[in-house]
Amino acid sequence: MRFGAATTAFLALVSGALVLAPAPALAGLRSGPCVLPRTGVHHSEGLDTWNAAYPRPAGRLDAVLVYLSFPGATPHATPRELSRDYFPATTDFYTRASYGRMRLVPHVRPGWVRMPRPASAYAIERDWGDGGRSAYLRDALAAADPGTDFAKYDLVYLVADPDAPGVNSDATKVVNLGTPLHADGTDLRRFVTVFEQHPPDHNVLAHETGHVFDLPDLYRRPADGKGDWDTHVGDWDLMGSQFALAPEFFGWHKWKLG
DSSP states (O other): OOEEOOOOOOOEEETTEEEOSOOOOEEOOOOOTTOOOOOSSTTOOOOSSEETTSOOSOEEEEEEEEEEEOTTOOOSSOHHHHHTTTTTHHHHHHHHHTTTSEEEEEEEOSSOEEOSSOGGGGTOOTTOOHHHHHHHHHHHHHHHGGGOOGGGOSEEEEEEOTTSTTOOGGGOEEEEEEEEEEETTEEEEEEEEEOOOSSOOTTHHHHHHHHHTTOOOOSOOOTTSOSOSOSSSGGGOTTTOTTOSSOOOOHHHHHHHO
16 A cells, blocks of 8 residues: 655644635535525535535445554553444434434454554644644554555544553544645545543544534633633534533534535
8 A cells, every 4th residue: 555645734723623725616506595605714604505625424434443552552452442432322423413314334443553653742732733743644644554445435533542641632633634645546635633531522523523524613612721611502512512411413514414
């Protein structure tokens, strides 16, 4: 398998996911009296078009889970064991939310993929610096590519050893690349980087996967990092709070997703 990594530039942090390029041309016209037009903002809530840069949540979508270990740390669980933290719960969520129109099929890459540097070398944190995140993605893809055919998958989850020193669970998010990484004859423009504890936050992967389908965060991040994050929609939408008592998608988001 061949691997070629383009240099990535990290430009902005918007709505809980990194966006590194202007919104591309949109396709798929809708009409109706309640349809709001899509704007140029990242994860626009407009419904008149679909952003073709994002996969549509319909039919079968294949996802690969790549589990990353680090020098100086021995994982306490196997990738299969950790995968049960996320699946089948995430598949079930999207099957239910889509009324059976979508099926998310996980594929666990066998064994741990060894990163070349300790997790602490990447300075992993919520507001990650450009250099650390770029190096992390390049190293992860280079290490995983010999045993993974990335051309087979619609979604890529990079899951870090939760017990490795330097892994910060607050850093879990989706990374969108303006300049894609390249492997196995395909451009890779989007990764879900997972740094959760074991067991992880409730519904965290369903929330992050919502960003993969162009949904925005609906919480309000306090300026000082303290206070109530759930002032906008509370428990009423998964993109507002993954800890909700009965998280679902708003009807608006279900309409947007088709």
